[in-house]
Amino acid sequence: MRVCVIGTGHVGLVTAVALAHLGHEVVGLDSDPERVATLRAGRAPFFEPGLDHLLAAGLASGRVAFTDDAAAAVPGAEVCFICVGTPPKASGQASLVAVERATRAVAHHATGPAVVVEKSTVPAGTAWRITRTIANERPELAGLLHVASNPEFLREGRAIEDTLSPDRILVGVEDAWAAARLRELYRPLTEQGYPYFETTIATAEIAKHACNAFLAMKISFANALARICEAAGADVTDVTAVMGADPRINPHFLAAGLGYGGFCFPKDVQAFERLAGELGYDFALLRAVAAANDDALHAVFAKIEHALWNLEDKRIALLGVAFKPDTDDVRFSPALRLAELLLAAGAEVVAYDPAALPNALAEQPALRSAPDPYAAAAGAHCVVLCTEWGELARLDLARLRAAVAYPILIDARNLLDPDEVVAAGFTVHGVGRPPREAAPPVEAFRREVDGTAVGAARMRLR
Numbered sequence: 001m002r003v004c005v006i007g008t009g010h011v012g013l014v015t016a017v018a019l020a021h022l023g024h025e026v027v028g029l030d031s032d033p034e035r036v037a038t039l040r041a042g043r044a045p046f047f048e049p050g051l052d053h054l055l056a057a058g059l060a061s062g063r064v065a066f067t068d069d070a071a072a073a074v075p076g077a078e079v080c081f082i083c084v085g086t087p088p089k090a091s092g093q094a095s096l097v098a099v100e101r102a103t104r105a106v107a108h109h110a111t112g113p114a115v116v117v118e119k120s121t122v123p124a125g126t127a128w129r130i131t132r133t134i135a136n137e138r139p140e141l142a143g144l145l146h147v148a149s150n151p152e153f154l155r156e157g158r159a160i161e162d163t164l165s166p167d168r169i170l171v172g173v174e175d176a177w178a179a180a181r182l183r184e185l186y187r188p189l190t191e192q193g194y195p196y197f198e199t200t201i202a203t204a205e206i207a208k209h210a211c212n213a214f215l216a217m218k219i220s221f222a223n224a225l226a227r228i229c230e231a232a233g234a235d236v237t238d239v240t241a242v243m244g245a246d247p248r249i250n251p252h253f254l255a256a257g258l259g260y261g262g263f264c265f266p267k268d269v270q271a272f273e274r275l276a277g278e279l280g281y282d283f284a285l286l287r288a289v290a291a292a293n294d295d296a297l298h299a300v301f302a303k304i305e306h307a308l309w310n311l312e313d314k315r316i317a318l319l320g321v322a323f324k325p326d327t328d329d330v331r332f333s334p335a336l337r338l339a340e341l342l343l344a345a346g347a348e349v350v351a352y353d354p355a356a357l358p359n360a361l362a363e364q365p366a367l368r369s370a371p372d373p374y375a376a377a378a379g380a381h382c383v384v385l386c387t388e389w390g391e392l393a394r395l396d397l398a399r400l401r402a403a404v405a406y407p408i409l410i411d412a413r414n415l416l417d418p419d420e421v422v423a424a425g426f427t428v429h430g431v432g433r434p435p436r437e438a439a440p441p442v443e444a445f446r447r448e449v450d451g452t453a454v455g456a457a458r459m460r461l462r
């Protein structure tokens, strides 16, 4: 099928190359000519495992192409995906300006029947707006352009896998023609047995909100538990392991830490809460989810402050600035927010991240950066582990210990084995688990004991 994907951000680009991989002919349309040039040269504008490979394959086979010209991309497309950004406004509502622009471009350039699919995460009711916009722009096309909703569930860092081996495909449609076109589009996946949900548009839009809000709620539940565990001397990682053994709960998305970030959860929880309000329901639960998320971040900040007494004149090594591992994305990154709180409190922050440093420095120029974790830790009064990159899980703790000024490690993601960290000579503070004091170095301990009256008495006894 001929497909047009409008917007080549994370969702759009992954959708474009994945559909090309499935055998469709795809044109990616983006208003940014520089981005189009980068894509035509075979370079992905952001880091996503497997994306470069699919992009190269799509370009080589001629099944994927990119343009900034809607007049070249839209005519002839049977399906037009709208994958443009919906950034939050100051009010917390999603800004839908780009969605309207994309709709108008489709309406302006469409030549035949097509399905116009909203794939950006949008508030329920947006499909109706898209339909109205088409009717206003080109009333003669009103019966030819069929609006549908096809929310994506891809996670950054696993976007290709999530798209080509999806848990489910969700399609909201209101008419048989659009339903048939979208079934045909996804046939290569449904033939492999991936579940396909066909619902009304409103149901699809709400289902997408519900999934993200529920996952965010699980994380906030774990973070709230962490606070209680700290007060009770319990270990939240064990508590959530016990909970997760119940298949009704499952162990996923129960990791306490710095809280959730990224471009989806924070804005989607807020947008869903606002939407519920507009629809007449006070979704207080979602406000509590967002508040627990903020609280998780501030609790880690308080832990660092408590460990260091004053933050002025202190150097802090921040390991990981991406909002999660395997991405260079720092949008709404809790790690970056923590860095900003530390900087505002007068600390010097030296960050290391395997992929996200350029983006972090662009957003926060006061941050210093280091080429590896050990250079970041050089002379540091505290090491804070903020993102659970595999590389950081395999840190050489002895080397890290040798680099720091003070052996204090805040494991804000409960990534490391506390026994190993303590054995390397660090005092470690995790999240929702009791702090562990570093064992004093053995030689120093012996000297200390032998210098005392007890030591002298022992010597005599020997």
Ligand code: UDX
Pocket (backbone or CB within 6 Å): 152, 153, 154, 155, 156, 157, 212, 215, 219, 252, 253, 254, 255, 256, 257, 258, 259, 260, 261, 262, 263, 264, 265, 323, 324
């Ligand atoms: C999310 C949804 O998972 C995806 O289905 C949707 O399409 C887009 O939003 P993404 O934003 O890529 O995907 O990240 P995700 O892996 O869900 O993680 C979100 C945040 O939650 C990260 O900051 C992560 O560190 C945090 N998180 C996740 C926790 O703090 N604890 C957990 O147990 C899981």
